[in-house]
Each structure stands twice: as structure tokens, then as C-alpha cells.
Amino acid sequence: MLVYLTKSIVGAVVVLLVMSFIVFGLQSIIPADPARAIAGPSAPPEAVEAMREHLGLDDPVLVQYGRFLLRLAHADLGTSVRTRKPVSDDIRQYLPATLELGLASIALGVALAGVMAALQFLIPGSGGIRFAIVGIGSTPIFLAALLLAYFFWFRLDWLPGAGRLAYRDFAGPSGLNVIDGILVGRPEVSLDALLHMTLPALALALPIGVAVGRSLNGALHEVMRQPYIRTARGKGISETKVLLRHGLRNAATAPLSMLRLQIPILFGNLLVVERIFGWPGLGLYTVQALASADLPAVLGVAIVFGMLYILVSTLIEIGQSVADSRINL
Amino acid sequence: MVKLSHRMSEPVTGSVLAVKDLSVILSREGRPSRVLDGISFDMFPGEIIALVGESGSGKTSIGLTLQGLLPREYLPQVAGSIRLAGIELVGAGRRTWQSARRHLVRAISQDPMGALNPTMTIRRQMQESKGGDDRSIGDWLSRTGLPDPERIADALPHRLSAGQRQRVLIAMAMMARPKLLIADEPTTALDVIMQAQILDLLRDLARDQQTAILFVTHDLTVAASLADRVLVLYAGRIVEMGRMQDVARNATHPYSAGLLAARFDLDSDRRRPLPTLPSERTHSINVENACAYATRCPIAQPDCTAIRPPLEPASVHGGAVACLHHEQTAFLATQRADAKPWPAQAIQETAALRLSNIGKTYPTGARSFWGRRQRQPVLRSVNLSIKLGECVALVGASGAGKSTLLRIAAGLVVPEGGTVTRFDKLPPQVVFQDPVASLTPWLTIGEQIGERLRAVSPDSDYGRRRVGEAIKLVGLDPVLMDALPAEMSVGQCQRAVLARAVIVPPRLLLCDEPISAMDVSLAATTLNLLSDLRRRLGMAMLFVTHDLAAARIIADRIAVLKDGELVEIADPDAIIAAPQSSYTRSLVAAMPSLQPGGGR
Numbered sequence: 027m028l029v030y031l032t033k034s035i036v037g038a039v040v041v042l043l044v045m046s047f048i049v050f051g052l053q054s055i056i057p058a059d060p061a062r063a064i065a066g067p068s069a070p071p072e073a074v075e076a077m078r079e080h081l082g083l084d085d086p087v088l089v090q091y092g093r094f095l096l097r098l099a100h101a102d103l104g105t106s107v108r109t110r111k112p113v114s115d116d117i118r119q120y121l122p123a124t125l126e127l128g129l130a131s132i133a134l135g136v137a138l139a140g141v142m143a144a145l146q147f148l149i150p151g152s153g154g155i156r157f158a159i160v161g162i163g164s165t166p167i168f169l170a171a172l173l174l175a176y177f178f179w180f181r182l183d184w185l186p187g188a189g190r191l192a193y194r195d196f197a198g199p200s201g202l203n204v205i206d207g208i209l210v211g212r213p214e215v216s217l218d219a220l221l222h223m224t225l226p227a228l229a230l231a232l233p234i235g236v237a238v239g240r241s242l243n244g245a246l247h248e249v250m251r252q253p254y255i256r257t258a259r260g261k262g263i264s265e266t267k268v269l270l271r272h273g274l275r276n277a278a279t280a281p282l283s284m285l286r287l288q289i290p291i292l293f294g295n296l297l298v299v300e301r302i303f304g305w306p307g308l309g310l311y312t313v314q315a316l317a318s319a320d321l322p323a324v325l326g327v328a329i330v331f332g333m334l335y336i337l338v339s340t341l342i343e344i345g346q347s348v349a350d351s352r353i354n355l
Numbered sequence: 356m357v358k359l360s361h362r363m364s365e366p367v368t369g370s371v372l373a374v375k376d377l378s379v380i381l382s383r384e385g386r387p388s389r390v391l392d393g394i395s396f397d398m399f400p401g402e403i404i405a406l407v408g409e410s411g412s413g414k415t416s417i418g419l420t421l422q423g424l425l426p427r428e429y430l431p432q433v434a435g436s437i438r439l440a441g442i443e444l445v446g447a448g449r450r451t452w453q454s455a456r457r458h459l460v461r462a463i464s465q466d467p468m469g470a471l472n473p474t475m476t477i478r479r480q481m482q483e484s485k486g487g488d489d490r491s492i493g494d495w496l497s498r499t500g501l502p503d504p505e506r507i508a509d510a511l512p513h514r515l516s517a518g519q520r521q522r523v524l525i526a527m528a529m530m531a532r533p534k535l536l537i538a539d540e541p542t543t544a545l546d547v548i549m550q551a552q553i554l555d556l557l558r559d560l561a562r563d564q565q566t567a568i569l570f571v572t573h574d575l576t577v578a579a580s581l582a583d584r585v586l587v588l589y590a591g592r593i594v595e596m597g598r599m600q601d602v603a604r605n606a607t608h609p610y611s612a613g614l615l616a617a618r619f620d621l622d623s624d625r626r627r628p629l630p631t632l633p634s635e636r637t638h639s640i641n642v643e644n645a646c647a648y649a650t651r652c653p654i655a656q657p658d659c660t661a662i663r664p665p666l667e668p669a670s671v672h673g674g675a676v677a678c679l680h681h682e683q684t685a686f687l688a689t690q691r692a693d694a695k696p697w698p699a700q701a702i703q704e705t706a707a708l709r710l711s712n713i714g715k716t717y718p719t720g721a722r723s724f725w726g727r728r729q730r731q732p733v734l735r736s737v738n739l740s741i742k743l744g745e746c747v748a749l750v751g752a753s754g755a756g757k758s759t760l761l762r763i764a765a766g767l768v769v770p771e772g773g774t775v776t777r778f779d780k781l782p783p784q785v786v787f788q789d790p791v792a793s794l795t796p797w798l799t800i801g802e803q804i805g806e807r808l809r810a811v812s813p814d815s816d817y818g819r820r821r822v823g824e825a826i827k828l829v830g831l832d833p834v835l836m837d838a839l840p841a842e843m844s845v846g847q848c849q850r851a852v853l854a855r856a857v858i859v860p861p862r863l864l865l866c867d868e869p870i871s872a873m874d875v876s877l878a879a880t881t882l883n884l885l886s887d888l889r890r891r892l893g894m895a896m897l898f899v900t901h902d903l904a905a906a907r908i909i910a911d912r913i914a915v916l917k918d919g920e921l922v923e924i925a926d927p928d929a930i931i932a933a934p935q936s937s938y939t940r941s942l943v944a945a946m947p948s949l950q951p952g953g954g955r
């Protein structure tokens with residue numbers, strides 16, 4: 027365990043270094059002038075020059091990179107060109123919305139995978155439903171998101187399809203509205219937050235659910251033919267118990283790996299889905315930063331996503347070793 | 356449900372199990388085939404019935420049918436009647452089956468490795484069973500002779516040895532106090548000492564609990580040491596049934612007689628080839644109106660392929676037999692001319708293989724929090740040398756280090772200490788336990804055998820001739836040269852593996868348990884083939900086995916390995932007549948024999 031934890035921390039640092047280097051390298055290739063951008067389009071050349079001096083843009087690239095790393099170590103991600111605020115402040119503001127949506131999509135995706143497994147192994151003749159889920163989950167994410175918004179919001183008006191909350195001025199302690207609503211004793215806020223989250227989370231959960239569900243079904247197909255499943259059935263316990271107690275846990279490794287592979291895809295999809303549903307999170311922030319060549323912001327988000335990925339995949343690996351005690355971390 | 360438990364509280368009078376005219380059809384890839392055909396028999400409380408037959412005869416299928424656990428993907432069609440404790444199970448609903456499995460019938464299987472859930476502790480798996488409260492878990496574990504039941508209960512299966520797992524499975528089955536226990540080859544994976552202990556345990560359980568035990572085996576010797584009655588199964592039909600001792604003494608069906616003749620034990624004649632059953636079952640003829648054994652039967656008559664022989668009372672014992680000409684069977688034994696003795700084998704003084712001071716350890720157990728693992732010695736300064744032309748058999752319990760030593764000799768594992776010297780420069784050839792798994796599924800047999808010719812293209816005339824010679828040498832039908840492994844029987848695959856090993860005759864052949872998964876007749880055939888090959892090609896051989904009888908038949912010397920140490924090495928008959936170490940003594944004592952009571 028100790029070795030494993032050390033390894034994953036060292037791995038995290040290496041990944042962050044590589045990523046920061048790549049994104050930093052982008053700065054020198056892209057023909058945008060941060061000094062000009064920060065000083066403003068109408069600033070006199072001396073002001074731009076002073077800003078360049080101030081930002082240290084004339085120093086050798088490696089010195090700039092070193093300085094950048096030093097700031098990074100103090101959680102200083104620089105200043106956003108677009109919002110003129112420290113990137114770390116921006117991230118702090120937008121992260122909770124994305125965390126809330128991301129976690130909800132993962133949970134919903136895993137639940138969907140479970141439904142697919144239950145259909146396959148407990149309800150004979152449910153192939154059609156599974157086929158439909160796979161079909162919907164395989165459409166491109168922007169199309170799926172637009173279709174969901176069109177039907178359930180625009181046409182049927184069953185669910186809200188824009189924004190995060192109807193209570194404009196609500197602000198809770200954690201920033202996760204569903205939890206905050208309960209914490210401050212306003213359940214109507216939680217409910218509203220949940221309703222707002224449903225469509226974007228569903229759009230994000232479909233591809234996760236299909237990928238994880240198929241991998242889970244494949245693994246279960248193997249596991250349910252093992253002799254110990256026969257032993258379990260031989261004890262006269264119900265098929266549901268056989269599946270849950272004996273099948274699921276032994277089949278968990280592959281679908282968990284698949285879930286881990288889905289995380290970076292989820293980050294990419296967050297950009298699209300937050301844009302479509304006007305969800306005020308890091309995805310939307312990134313889309314806007316990209317549009318205005320706001321490199322410090324993009325870099326900051328990339329680093330945050332990188333850290334989140336390492337955190338989640340470490341958790342998943344620990345989960346795998348708990349499910350299968352033969353995997354020794 | 357209520358009805359069921361009410362019935363069960365009544366004392367069972369008469370038979371526990373009555374099977375009538377049971378037929379099972381399974382479909383593989385859309386093609387239905389009749390796996391069980393008109394099976395009828397009864398079982399009484401406390402009775403042990405052995406179900407004997409070769410691989411593929413339908414033994415496992417009977418067990419699964421009685422539990423309602425035939426794999427659903429094979430679309431099982433079951434006809435006839437199964438009455439278990441008075442309840443009709445053919446055509447019964449899911450609920451009835453589930454409750455029958457919970458209260459009435461339990462099973463233990465051949466593979467104790469796979470039969471326990473690897474991610475659940477023994478205790479939690481036992482709690483699922485009927486009567487799985489903590490007290491009876493400890494109780495039953497210790498009743499099966501497991502030391503320290505509390506520790507075992509909290510362990511995960513991979514921490515237990517094969518024998519311990521088999522005991523756990525028995526405890527788990529017996530704690531539900533079933534009326535019927537199905538034991539499907541429960542001792543095949545175990546060495547003789549453990550096997551003898553498990554058989555004793557089953558015998559005691561049948562007597563004390565009045566449980567009826569259906570004991571599935573391909574080994575008549577094991578059956579004889581345990582069972583009261585025997586059913587001989589061939590191609591899904593019962594061909595002979597009767598009291599175990601009657602059938603063992605006076606087998607009336609040619610197939611049972613052949614099975615009995617093919618078995619070998621510590622008293623078999625080792626100077627000449629072992630008797631075997633005539634060929635293996637090949638493609639099936641249309642058996643609806645014929646005797647299924649007709650293609651192999653040495654006394655078959657024309658009418659055997661025109662009438663299906665009914666199961667009739669046997670004339671020589673109180674049981675029944677399905678053979679039109681069973682009065683001829685008795686002559687079979689007298690007819691069988693003894694085979695010619697083996698020619699003398701020239702053993703040279705030079706060593707083909709010399710292992711000196713071999714030591715090896717393996718890491719065991721889980722890593723600690725700090726990431727360290729303990730290492731367990733598996734071999735301790737082993738010295739062994741095999742002369743050119745000589746065969747040495749290596750016997751020992753599972754986990755003694757036999758396979759590790761063989762792998763070191765083959766150069767597949769590097770020892771931590773000691774040296775390996777081989778006479779031959781070529782790497783030695785190795786034959787493993789599972790012949791089917793050691794062939795590449797998508798290459799034809801000819802291609803796989805020809806692969807070892809290297810310099811010669813296997814498609815050239817010369818190449819094909821060499822392959823043809825090798826195939827003939829191992830007694831394989833030359834038409835199988837273009838067959839794929841999946842199209843051949845286990846025995847044919849074993850011959851192909853040997854042809855591949857000897858096409859370029861090696862000076863040293865290493866065999867790792869090549870017969871342990873085979874039924875008696877196939878095992879005898881393989882032993883004959885190996886004996887023949889090594890004499891004809893002058894090969895030295897290291898033959899790893901846990902079967903002392905096989906070791907005695909094939910080898911010039913037997914080496915006994917115990918806990919990684921070579922405790923004894925000598926001439927086979929000397930070792931068996933006067934074992935020096937206590938371990939070898941218990942090994943010899945545990946050998947089952949056809950005589951009632953077993954053992955020596």
C-alpha cells in the first residue's frame with residue numbers, strides 16, 4: 027500500500043510536470059501576445075513594453091518556465107486575460123458546478139451500467155431495451171445533448187434545460203447546490219438543483235453507462251460461468267443474490283478500468299454539454315477561454331482536470347483492490 | 356414452499372431418490388444431442404453409489420440434472436422423472452428447484468480451486484448455506500478434519516491448499532444436512548494421501564448422517580474402495596449396474612470388463628505393455644437402434660448394430676446389464692493374450708541430466724504495508740541425475756516442488772542455487788498435463804509437428820514425410836495430419852503433442868503429470884506409448900506424477916520429493932516393498948486397491 031501510494035503521488039507529479047510543460051510550450055508557439063492582451067488593445071507601445079517587462083516575457087523560455095513552476099507551487103496560476111482576475115479565483119468559482127455535474131454523471135452512468143447488467147442477467151428477453159440504451163448512448167454527445175434539450179425542455183417542458191438554479195442569489199457553504207440546499211435547510215433549492223442537473227447529467231452519463239455497462243456485461247458473462255457460481259446456485263440462494271454477491275464483485279475489475287478510461291472523455295464532454303446547457307462550470311469557462319486565447323486560464327483548467335483525473339483513478343484503483351483482494355496494491 | 360418443508364420433516368422411508376427414464380438433450384451451436392438416454396435408478400438413505408464411465412459419458416450431466424443446474428445456454432430438454440424425497444423435479448418451477456437445492460441436494464465438485472468464490476471469506480460463503488450459523492460453521496469445519504477452523508473460516512480461498520478447499524466444500528455441503536450429496540470426481544485434483552482421507556470422510560458422513568452419496572468417478576479402483584453399488588455409464592446410457600463387489604469381480608458388460616482390465620495398481624505387470632480398452636470412442640454411429648459400444652466392442656455381432664440392447668438382469672450377479680451377448684464377456688479375459696514383454700532398455704553411464712544442489716524459493720502471501728514479501732523455500736539442495744536412456748519418476752504430494760524441479764531441468768525456471776547440466780545442446784522437450792491446451796488451436800496437427808523441423812519446410816516432400824513418420828511413431832491416424840486440435844479427442848491430442856516432441860528425437864523428455872487428468876484406459880494407453888517411445892528412441896525421461904502406480908510402471912527409478920527435499924530414490928519395486936522414509940510409507944499405504952476396504 028505504501029509503495030502504491032508513493033508511486034501514485036510521484037506519478038501525479040510527473041504527469042503534472044509534463045502537462046504544464048506542454049501547455050506552457052503552447053504559449054510560445056501561438057501567435058498571441060499576452061502583454062498586449064493584458065495591457066489592452068488601445069494601450070501605447072511603452073505600456074505594452076512595460077507590461078512585457080513586468081511579466082518577464084523577454085527572459086529565456088526556461089527561466090520563464092521555472093518561474094511558472096514556482097508560482098504553480100504556490101497555487102498561483104497567473105491572471106486570466108479575459109476576466110482580468112487570478113485564474114485560481116476563477117477556478118474556485120466555477121469548479122463546484124463542474125464537480126457537482128461530473129459526480130452526478132459518473133453516479134448516473136454507473137447506475138445505468140447496473141441496469142444493463144440486471145436486464146441481461148435477471149430479466150430474460152430484455153434484449154430490446156439494452157439495444158435501445160446502447161443505441162442512444164452511442165450517438166455523438168452534442169447530438170444527444172441537443173436532442174435531450176429539445177424534447178424534454180423545449181417541446182415537453184418537463185425539465186429545465188438552461189442554467190444551474192432558479193434561485194439566482196443562493197450561495198451555500200460548499201458550492202454544491204444539492205448538498206447546500208439540505209445543509210441550510212432549504213430542500214426546495216436541492217430539488218431545483220437536481221432538476222436542473224438532470225438533462226446535462228443524463229447526456230454525460232449515457233456514454234459512460236454504455237461503455238461501463240458493456241464491459242460489465244462482458245466480465246459478468248465470463249464470471250457467471252465459473253464453477254463457484256455453480257456452487258452458489260447449488261446452495262439454493264436466489265439468482266439475484268448469486269449475481270450481486272458472487273458475480274458483481276468478481277466482475278468489477280474490468281468495468282472499473284473502463285470507468286477510469288471514461289474520465290478524460292467526460293472532461294472533454296463537459297465542455298460541450300456545459301456550453302449547450304449554459305451550465306456555469308469549468309467547461310463553459312474553458313470554452314470561453316479558448317475563444318479568446320486565454321492561455322493562463324486554459325492552462326489552469328488543464329492542471330485542475332489533470333489532478334482530478336489522478337485523484338479519481340487512484341480512488342478507482344483502490345476500489346479495484348477492495349473488490350478483488352488478490353490485487354495487491 | 357410450506358408443503359415442501361412439511362414433507363421434509365417426515366422421516367424418509369424407502370428411496371431418497373428415484374430416477375426413471377431420464378433423458379437429457381443439450382444443444383451445442385444449435386445442434387441438439389442426447390447426452391443422457393433412459394437412465395433409471397434408485398438411491399437409499401446412507402447408500403453410496405459410484406457412477407463410473409469415461410470422459411464424456413455423461414457423468415457430470417447426471418449430477419447437474421439432479422440439481423437443476425444444467426447450463427441454460429445449452430437449452431436443456433429434460434424428460435422422464437426425478438423424485439427427490441418424494442418431490443417430482445422434472446418440469447418443476449424455479450422456486451421448487453431452489454428449495455430442493457437448499458434443503459435436499461448438494462454437490463461437491465472436481466475442481467476445489469474453482470468452486471469457491473475467490474473474493475469472499477470461507478465464513479461468508481458458508482453462512483449462505485442452510486444452517487450456516489457461526490457455531491455450526493466451526494463445528495463442520497472441524498468435523499471434516501480441518502485444523503484451526505476459526506482461522507480457516509476467516510481466510511480467503513486462495514490461502515488454502517487444494518485438500519483444505521475440498522474439505523471446506525464438503526463441510527459447506529454437509530452442514531445443510533442434504534438427503535443427497537453428489538460428489539463429482541472430488542479427489543481427482545488431490546494426491547493419494549489426501550484422497551484416502553477424503554474418501555474416509557465421505558464414508559463416515561454417509562453412515563452418520565444417512566446421506567445418500569452419488570460418487571462420480573472414472574476410476575473403478577477408487578469406486579471399489581468406497582461404494583455399495585455401481586452404475587457404469589457409456590455414451591449416456593447405463594450399461595451395467597449392481598453391487599460394487601459383484602461388478603468388480605464379475606463385470607458382465609464388455610465395457611466394464613475392459614475398464615477393469617485397463618486399471619493398473621502397484622501389482623500390475625510392469626515388464627510388458629498394460630492392457631487397454633480397444634481404441635477410443637470415435638465418431639458416434641446412429642445409436643438409436645444399436646449398442647453404442649458396438650464400434651469398440653471386441654465381441655460385437657451383427658445384431659449389435661440392429662437392436663438397442665435393453666438393461667436386463669445379469670446372469671452372473673444380482674444386477675443388470677445392457678449387452679446382447681453378455682454371456683461371452685467372461686471369455687474376454689481368457690482370450691486376451693498377454694502382450695509381448697518390453698525389450699531390455701540400454702542405460703548408459705553418461706548423464707543426460709544432472710541437477711546438483713538445486714535451491715529455489717518463491718515469494719508467498721500478500722505484500723505487507725511496507726511492500727515486502729516473505730519467501731518460501733520450495734526446493735532445498737536437490738541432487739538428481741538421469742542417465743542416458745533412463746527414466747526417473749518424480750513423485751510427491753501437491754506443493755512438494757515437483758513441477759518446479761521439472762521446469763528448472765527444462766531451463767524454464769532459473770534456480771537460485773546449484774547447477775543444471777544437460778548432455779544435449781538442444782533444449783529438452785516438455786509434455787504438460789493438458790494436451791489440448793498445449794496445442795495451438797488454429798494450426799493443423801501436421802503444421803504443429805512440422806514446426807520443430809526448423810531448417811526443413813514442413814510443406815516440402817521431405818518435411819511431410821518426416822511428419823508422417825512421427826505421426827506413425829506415436830500411433831496417430833495419418834489422416835489427422837490436416838485436422839485441427841478441436842476436432843480430435845484428448846487421447847489424440849496427447850499423441851500429437853508427443854509426435855511434436857519426438858520428431859527431432861530429444862535425448863531427454865520431460866513429462867509433467869501427463870496422465871493425471873485422464874481416465875484409466877487413456878492413462879494406460881499413454882503410459883504404453885511413452886514406454887515404447889523411450890525404448891525405441893533411446894530417450895532419457897523425467898516423469899513427474901502424483902500416482903505411485905504409474906511411476907512404478909514407467910520408471911527405472913522412483914524419486915520421492917517431500918517439502919522440497921529428495922527423501923528417497925531407488926528401484927520402483929524396492930521402494931514399494933520397503934519404503935525408507937515415513938512419507939513414502941504413507942504414500943504406499945494410501946494407494947487404493949480393488950479389494951474391499953482398500954489400502955494395503
Ligand SMILES: Nc1ncnc2c1ncn2[C@@H]1O[C@H](COP(=O)(O)OP(=O)(O)OP(=O)(O)O)[C@@H](O)[C@H]1O
Binds near residue numbers: 387388414415417573
Ligand atoms: N452443450 C452441449 N451440447 C451437446 N453436447 C454436450 C454439451 N455439453 C456436453 N455435451 C456432451 O455431453 C456428454 C456428457 O458430458 P459430461 O460432461 O456429462 O461427461 P462426463 O462423463 O462428466 O465427462 P468427464 O469425465 O470428462 O467429466 C459428452 O459427450 C459431451 O460432449
Ligand code: SF4
Binds near residue numbers: 608609610647654656
Ligand atoms: S451389445 Fe454387442 S456391441 Fe454392445 S456390448 Fe454387447 S456384444 Fe458388445
Ligand SMILES: [Mg+2]
Binds near residue numbers: 415416539
Ligand atoms: Mg465430468
